[in-house]
Amino acid sequence: MSDYQFNTKCVQGTYRPKPGEPRVLPIVQSTTFSYDDSDYVADLFDLKVGGSFYTRIGNPTTDGFEGKMNLLEGGVGALALSSGQSASMFSIINICNAGDHVISSSSIYGGTFNLFDVSLRKLGIDFTFVDPDADLDEILSCAKPNTKAIFGETIANPSMNVLDFEKFAAAAKKLDIPFIVDNTLATPYLCRPFEHGANIIVHSSTKYTDGHATSVGGIVVDGGTFNWDNGKFPGLVEPDESYHGLKYVEAFGPAAYIVKARVQLLRDYGCTVSPFNAFMFHLGLETLHLRMERHSDNARKLAEFLSGHPKVQWVKYPGLKGDPYYDLGQKYMPKGASGILSFGIKGGAKAGKDLIKHLDMVHLVVHLGDLRTSILHPASTTHRQLNEQQQIEAGIYPEMIRVSVGIEDIEDIIKDFDKALNAI
Ligand SMILES: *Cc1c(COP(=O)(O)O)cnc(C)c1O
Numbered sequence: 001m002s003d004y005q006f007n008t009k010c011v012q013g014t015y016r017p018k019p020g021e022p023r024v025l026p027i028v029q030s031t032t033f034s035y036d037d038s039d040y041v042a043d044l045f046d047l048k049v050g051g052s053f054y055t056r057i058g059n060p061t062t063d064g065f066e067g068k069m070n071l072l073e074g075g076v077g078a079l080a081l082s083s084g085q086s087a088s089m090f091s092i093i094n095i096c097n098a099g100d101h102v103i104s105s106s107s108i109y110g111g112t113f114n115l116f117d118v119s120l121r122k123l124g125i126d127f128t129f130v131d132p133d134a135d136l137d138e139i140l141s142c143a144k145p146n147t148k149a150i151f152g153e154t155i156a157n158p159s160m161n162v163l164d165f166e167k168f169a170a171a172a173k174k175l176d177i178p179f180i181v182d183n184t185l186a187t188p189y190l191c192r193p194f195e196h197g198a199n200i201i202v203h204s205s206t207k208y209t210d211g212h213a214t215s216v217g218g219i220v221v222d223g224g225t226f227n228w229d230n231g232k233f234p235g236l237v238e239p240d241e242s243y244h245g246l247k248y249v250e251a252f253g254p255a256a257y258i259v260k261a262r263v264q265l266l267r268d269y270g271c272t273v274s275p276f277n278a279f280m281f282h283l284g285l286e287t288l289h290l291r292m293e294r295h296s297d298n299a300r301k302l303a304e305f306l307s308g309h310p311k312v313q314w315v316k317y318p319g320l321k322g323d324p325y326y327d328l329g330q331k332y333m334p335k336g337a338s339g340i341l342s343f344g345i346k347g348g349a350k351a352g353k354d355l356i357k358h359l360d361m362v363h364l365v366v367h368l369g370d371l372r373t374s375i376l377h378p379a380s381t382t383h384r385q386l387n388e389q390q391q392i393e394a395g396i397y398p399e400m401i402r403v404s405v406g407i408e409d410i411e412d413i414i415k416d417f418d419k420a421l422n423a424i
Pocket residue numbers: 083084085086088109111112153157182184185203204205206207216217218
C-alpha cells in the first residue's frame with residue numbers, strides 16, 4: 001500500500017476488510033470490546049498485542065482514520081484527538097514538563113498562540129516567539145539549555161507566510177530538538193513536512209481533512225526520525241512508573257513518541273475523538289486530493305481577480321506571482337498553495353464589514369477548509385483575544401479579510417465578490 005501514488009492512498013489506504021466485512025470503514029460506536037480471556041486483556045493492557053479495549057484509548061474506526069493520515073504523511077504512527085487544539089497541546093506536553101522551553105514561530109493560528117502563551121505557560125512551560133522570517137542565527141539565539149522543541153505552521157493562519165522548512169529544520173538539528181509542524185492548511189496533498197525535516201506533524205482535522213465543516217478533531221503524526229535518547233527527553237527513555245516501568249524508546253523504538261502520547265497522555269487527559277467524527281475524517285481524506293487541487297486552483301484565480309480590483313489594497317496568497325512567499329510556496333508546495341487567501345480592502349475595517357454584508361453566496365463563518373467559500377474578518381473575530389501589537393506580530397491588520405475559497409465554479413465565486421466590492 002505504501003508504494004501506491006498519493007491519490008490512490010487517499011482512496012484505498014489503509015482499511016482492508018476481511019471476507020464478509022463492510023467495504024466501507026464501519027463506525028464502531030461502542031465504548032467497549034468483548035473478550036473471553038482475562039489473560040488476553042492483560043496482554044492488551046501490557047501492549048503485547050494490538051487491539052481495542054476501551055474507546056478512550058483506541059477504537060477500530062479511529063484506527064482507520066489514524067492509519068490513513070499516517071500513510072498520507074509518511075509517518076510511523078498517528079494519534080487522533082478531540083480537536084486541533086488538543087493535538088497541538090499533546091505535541092508539546094508529550095515531551096515538555098514544567099521548567100522546559102519551546103521556540104515557536106510568532107505567525108501561528110491565534111488559538112495555538114493562546115494555548116502556548118497563556119495556558120501552557122500556566123503549567124510552567126515557557127515559550128519564545130520568533131518572527132518566522134528571522135535568520136537562522138536569530139532563531140538559534142532564542143534557544144536556552146532547557147529548549148525542547150521548535151514549532152511552526154506550513155502556511156500560517158491567516159497571515160499566509162510559508163514556513164522556511166530548511167531554516168527551521170537546520171535550527172532544530174543544531175539544537176538537537178524535534179521540529180513540530182502544524183500542516184493543517186497545506187494538508188499532505190500539498191506539502192509533506194517529513195520530507196523537509198519535520199519530526200512531528202499536527203493537524204486540526206476540523207478543516208481540510210473533514211472538508212465539509214461537519215466535525216471537530218485533530219491528529220498528531222510521528223515521523224519516527226528523532227533520536228529521543230539524547231539526554232533531553234527522560235520521559236521517553238526512563239521507566240514510566242504509571243505504566244509499570246515501561247521504557248518507551250526501548251520498547252517501541254522509532255514509534256516511542258506516538259505510543260507514549262496514546263498510552264500515557266490520552267489515557268490521563270482523555271481528549272478522545274468520537275468514532276463518528278473519526279469516520280467523517282476518514283471519509284474526507286478519500287477525496288482530499290481532488291478537493292485540494294480545486295481549492296488551490298480557485299484560490300489562485302480569485303487572488304488574481306482581487307489583485308486587479310480597484311477597491312482592493314493588497315492581496316496575500318503564496319500562489320500569486322509577486323507574493324513575498326511565492327518562491328517558498330513553489331519550493332514546498334509545487335502542486336498548489338491551498339485555498340486560503342487574505343486581502344486588504346480600501347476603507348479599512350468598516351469597508352471590510354460592509355463587504356461581508358453585500359455577499360450572497362459567500363457566508364461569514366468562523367471556520368476554514370470547508371468546500372463552501374466562506375469569509376471572515378480575523379481582527380474582530382478569531383484573533384480578538386490578542387492585543388493590537390500581538391495581532392500585528394501575527395500578521396493581522398484591521399482591514400484584513402480572510403477568504404477560505406471553496407470548490408464551487410470559480411465564475412460564481414468571482415461574481416459574488418465583484419458585486420459586493422462594487423456595492424461598497
Ligand atoms: C483551526 C486550527 C487549529 C485548531 O483546531 P481546532 O480543531 O479548532 O481545535 C490549529 N491550527 C490551525 C492552523 C488551525 O487552522
